[in-house]
Amino acid sequence: MFRTTTKLMMALKTLSAKNAAELDKELMSSGAFSIDQLMELAGLSVSQAVYKLHPLSKGKRILVACGPGNNGGDGLVAARHLHHYGYEPTIYFPKQSKNELYARLRKQLEDLSVPFTNDFDAALGASDLIVDAIFGFSFSGEVREPFPRVIEALRDTKVPVLAVDAPSSWDIESGPPKDGPGKGFMPGALISLTAPKPLVKHFRGRHFLGGRFLSASVAEKYGLDIPPYQGIDQVVEVPVDGQKL
Template sequence: MYKTRQGTAQFNASKTEVATIETELLRDYRFGQQQLIEIWGHACAVAITKAFPLSSLSKKQPTLLVVCGPEQNGSIGLVCARHLRIFEYEPTIFYPKRSTQSLHQDFTIQCEKMDIPFLSYLPTEVQLLNDAYNLVIDAIMGPEADHNDVKEPYAGMLVTLKQVKVPIVSVDVPSGWDADEPDKDGINPEVLVSLTAPKKCATGFSGKHFLAGRFLPYDIQKKYELNLPEFPGTDCVIQL
């Protein structure tokens, strides 16, 4: 638990609680998986525009690298990249193990149709990443991932990301972290965008922390005592 800027007691969810909430959204509230991914990806893009406005980016072009994993978090990254392109940023995507699910393939095609480039490999020369991009978006692993069993190519990717000097934005859970406890050895994002509710690993996170949970039905918020903060105006995200 921690306090938001509004002084509201904030709930930090375990990976089990997050999975249960998502199951209820899909089964009982009739949300579609594609709908949820779209909501989350759009909210991540909005959070990034708040943390890094176009005018604040130092390089000549507003270039971003979006690194996507094979599961749901990767698809959230794809949606985020698409919306960032609409917001006039210049995303490039690295998506080394593309999902065979048609839902995830649809998000890939949408990015390709918007002429968002895909890298064929992630440079291991960290300086290349620092020189080419203003920031990196980590959409590799979600809350369900086993941080003790990170396989290639992701283990090597995390080694590279730990060394980059440009800011990292992590989607929901910083890759390599256990969702249920803070991590001291993983990547060190400057910005974290929590989806639905902050995870237990976000307790004490010292960077900029955004929450994308406004879409949640009130009954679910009450049932799980999420105690979400009051979102300003019509914003879909809030900085905690």
């Protein structure tokens, strides 16, 4: 799986699902961001986390598993950037939203000849790394088809997994489920977007933060830390509870 490297010593404050939703609304109102911009920034951060975890020399084949919501959109954007970095992404996107934004993101990938697949198991077997962009901070309730078997496969695979904002099926506040397809699912890496969510206290892999666009005033309002991003990086590696980097 992923090897922890010495990067940064800091502990970040977390952002609840309710506050994360409120922050997104504020960014799109008084902050003057569009949903397209926020998704582009999130997807760019995800792509950079992949690059740091799994450089091209380790293998180019990236499977991006996308859900029907914003988390899936972040995955689609990340796949476009990964293609331009030189990776060979494949997209699993079984429940596409009817929203025009997702249709445009798919069209952008199709124009680059990035393949879409309905055969998750075959794609998993031919991948060097998986991006879990199925469910994000707004997930709650039951995992519905076709995702239970996908999450079970993510749990059981030996292929490294990077989860976007949350390991899919985890509760944002309380972490991994006690039963169901996500029981025992612990991906090797997680990228938190904007700020870590409370579930991070249960996570034991490598942890990245992406969100290099918050103003100091917004961060202060929500009690968030802005970590010291380096150079042109859109991500920074940070510890989880009980972990030193």
